[in-house]
Amino acid sequence: MDIPCAIMIKVPEVFGAKEARKLRRELKNKLTSDRPSVIVDLSRVKKIDLTGLEGLLTCMEEVAKQDGSLEIGGISPEAAAMLELTRMNHLFQKFPAVHAEDSQTVLVPEPVAETEPAPSGQAAQPQPVAA
Amino acid sequence: MHIGAIVSLAGDRQRDDTSFVRRYSRNGRGFLTGTSRAYLDILGQNLLERGTAKLRQFDSVSIRTISETPASTSLLPARSAKSTNFITAWESAVARHLQEGAEQLLLMRIGSYSDLDYEGFLRFHLQRGSTLTQAYGPAGALDLALVNAECLRGTDGPYRKVLSTFISEQERFFYDGYVNPLNQPQDLRTLVEDGLAGRCGLQPVGNQVSPGVWIGAGAQLDPSVSVCGPAFIGEGSRVADGCSITGSSSIERDCEVDYGTNVDQSCVLQGVYVGVGLNVERSVVSPKKLFHLDRNVEVQIDDERLVGTTRLATLSRAAAFGRGNAE
Incomplete structure (x- = not known):
């Protein structure tokens, strides 16, 4: 039986070129299933530059290619200001939300394991990608 | 009547147009600091230029501008203030104004914005025959004072010490018109909106x-x-x-x-x-x-x-x- 699985991307405090490369690399390995559910947690972000934003765009592209869902789990005021400045906030809104996709998905705020699926067959376990 | 004006720029000594945003601050207090506030254009002209333009409406005025040290927090230098570059410059500016025959000294710090009419302030000061008059707004002092220069002429010791003896008997000029403290970016934004809407005198x-x-x-x-x-x-x-x-x-x-x-x-x-x-x-x-x-x-x-x-x-x-x- 397929386990609904949400991938949690916890974006670090400083999100630049190096962190974006790491995100791309790890996300590529994680997006194995069709229609992946991805949650981007931007709540820790204090500084994000253009390469970081490009990293998020790449993530969006990958999710879109597989017809997945994507939503922001949390957002810091700094990240919100940058997304608004670059109009990327509108791009996030174009994705279907994880909840809308699967009403039985349970989102756990803090991930407990890297890639472990949720213990219950109905619950989704967010998985960290970027530390 | 000849007015000798001393315009002090609050904050740092070095003029640096980028310095008004130099330190991280969650609430934006670092956004509008120091001399940078005086040089920051607001609707096409900075506060220093606007302030000196208002001073030049007096019939006879000479203006000296000095930068404060970061430690300075008040318009009138403290009686016990140590001899910093700012204090030396301030004492020298007072001496030069007195030598040039100033009858009144106008002391001002550039920082906040107000529509206060300097002519009306001077009239009040003269009518009261005051030695020292300070202007106050609803939220406190407006960093603007007038001093009868005759009371400083021929005195012994640093002028700041003589001036401090006038404080206890100072007159207070209360102004209830437009004042903007310009402490935070939100204040700057309000001032711009008010200027554009004609709610204040900022043209x-x-x-x-x-x-x-x-x-x-x-x-x-x-x-x-x-x-x-x-x-x-x-x-x-x-x-x-x-x-x-x-x-x-x-x-x-x-x-x-x-x-x-x-x-x-x-x-x-x-x-x-x-x-x-x-x-x-x-x-x-x-x-x-x-x-x-x-x-x-x-x-x-x-x-x-x-x-x-x-x-x-x-x-x-x-x-x-x-x-x-x-x-």
């Missing part, structure tokens, strides 16, 4: 090309730009194709707003480049930082493709420093 410097829209000399707007007044676009600024300027926004001098960018309910400070296709909303933008007014957060932006300094601003700053060295 935009430029031609009013349509109701509520002021354009400074040499500003270039592409015909496709949508400007919805009130709005201000300062001298020498350039707004490219497809941009929109709305919601009482101000773009100060020597700025460049690049293709397709929207500026709404925001202030773009002098010499700022704003990149292509951006959405500047409810923000104050400086060459390397953006302060979001609603989120009350300051964001450092190091990528000049987003926000940076225009070439024009660099040139004019270099010219200003050149003039300063010559003086």
